[in-house]
Amino acid sequence: MASLRDIKNKINSTKKTSHITKAMEMVSTSKLLKAQTNTQKFSPYMRKMQEVMGTIFGGNANIKHPMLEKREAKKTLYVVITSDSGLCGGFNSNIIRNFVNTVNTRHKDSDYGIVAIGNYGAEFFRKNGYNVIDSYRDIPDEPSFTQVKEITNKIVGYYIDKEYDKIYIHYNHFVSMIQQVVTESQVLPVENIEEFTNSETKVLGTYEFEPGEAAVLDVLLPQYAESMIYGSILDSKASEHSARKTAMKNSTDNAGNIIDTLTIKYNRARQAAITQEITEIVSGAAATK
Numbered sequence: 001m002a003s004l005r006d007i008k009n010k011i012n013s014t015k016k017t018s019h020i021t022k023a024m025e026m027v028s029t030s031k032l033l034k035a036q037t038n039t040q041k042f043s044p045y046m047r048k049m050q051e052v053m054g055t056i057f058g059g060n061a062n063i064k065h066p067m068l069e070k071r072e073a074k075k076t077l078y079v080v081i082t083s084d085s086g087l088c089g090g091f092n093s094n095i096i097r098n099f100v101n102t103v104n105t106r107h108k109d110s111d112y113g114i115v116a117i118g119n120y121g122a123e124f125f126r127k128n129g130y131n132v133i134d135s136y137r138d139i140p141d142e143p144s145f146t147q148v149k150e151i152t153n154k155i156v157g158y159y160i161d162k163e164y165d166k167i168y169i170h171y172n173h174f175v176s177m178i179q180q181v182v183t184e185s186q187v188l189p190v191e192n193i194e195e196f197t198n199s200e201t202k203v204l205g206t207y208e209f210e211p212g213e214a215a216v217l218d219v220l221l222p223q224y225a226e227s228m229i230y231g232s233i234l235d236s237k238a239s240e241h242s243a244r245k246t247a248m249k250n251s252t253d254n255a256g257n258i259i260d261t262l263t264i265k266y267n268r269a270r271q272a273a274i275t276q277e278i279t280e281i282v283s284g285a286a287a288t289k
Contacts, residue, residue, distance in 0.1 A: 004273065007266040011259055018255035024087070025248035031141050032177075032241035038142055039174070039234045046231060049224055056213045056220075063213065067159070067221040068190055076112045077133075077164035078103075079155060079187070079229060081171040081236040082121030084137050089250075091172060091180065091243035092120045098182040099170050103130075113164065115155055117233065141237060145230055152226035159188040160222070167225075171232045172239035178246060180239040185232065187225050 057063060080099050082092045103112065113133040116122035122135035136151055158164045166188065173183040 004266065004269055007262055007269060011262045011266065014255050014258050014262065018252050018259070021248045021251040021255065025245055025252060028241045028245035028248060032238060032245055034142055035234065035238035035241050036174075039231075039238055042227075042231055042234055046227055049220065049227060052216075053220060053224065056217060063217070065214070065217050065221060067188060067217075067225070070189055070191070071165050073165045074111065075164045076107070076166045076168065077115065077155070077158055078112060079115045079117065079167065079169040079232075080121050080125075081169070081233060082116070082118035082124075083240045084119040084139070086120065087247060088240055088244040089247035091240055092118075092124075094180075094182050095170060095172055096121060096124055098184075102170070102184065113158075115151075117151065139233065139237075141241070143230075143233060143237070145227075148230055148233060149226070152229045155229060156188070156222050156225045159225075169229060169232050171236040172243070174235050174238040174242060177242055180243055185228065187228050190221060190224070 078099065080095065082095055086092065106112075113131050114125055116125055116132055116135040117139065119135075119137040122132060122137065125132045126135075134154065140147060155167065159167050166186065169185050169187055171183055172180040175181055
């Protein structure tokens, strides 16, 4: 049976741990609010870009562009976004498990490459022999487009230079404070043209394109692909902070339960020790009579 000192030490160490997890929960809450704000600010930009593209596609159904053309998918590039560190529940394990299942289903040979954004995923893929062609870590919690432009430019460049024929992105989509959904989105080629030409985004007659629609698309389509990646990074950051907040809250609650259990155990052990001492005193007094 553990001594009173051992139980007391466990209570004190658990309290210290709960203080740390509580502080981390508060930090994650603050970062989550900022991440949500960044995501909300970016949404109008993406909607406006889709509106312009919807106008171009709606006005010219036969428009051609290299980033719209389907070609034989000989090599596929996957952009996988994880966190740089752990302590965020199933955030990383869910995205990695989903990606591994996808690769095992689609690919038998090494006809794919991985761009790992986040140290956790990069280390996992390298240790397990996956084909990692690029990795990025230490992405700021509030990244600006300028800070990730080098990453997005390079990823889009792989498609433009025909090194890869399809680009997918895997990340955790933020749904709510307690729910993140592993999501796969196709970045290139752009195939969901019908989404741009629906009634909500199509605004015919609003824009005049100079020097022409094709020239505008030459600039707009790479920016759209880059923005998809950037928006996914923002979305993933919000999911990461939400997952870490939930994990730290659960850890704090569990620590509280452990402290309560140990406190009861300590009180019972202390009561038993006191009872034992009283019994010994009484027995000693009776023996002297």
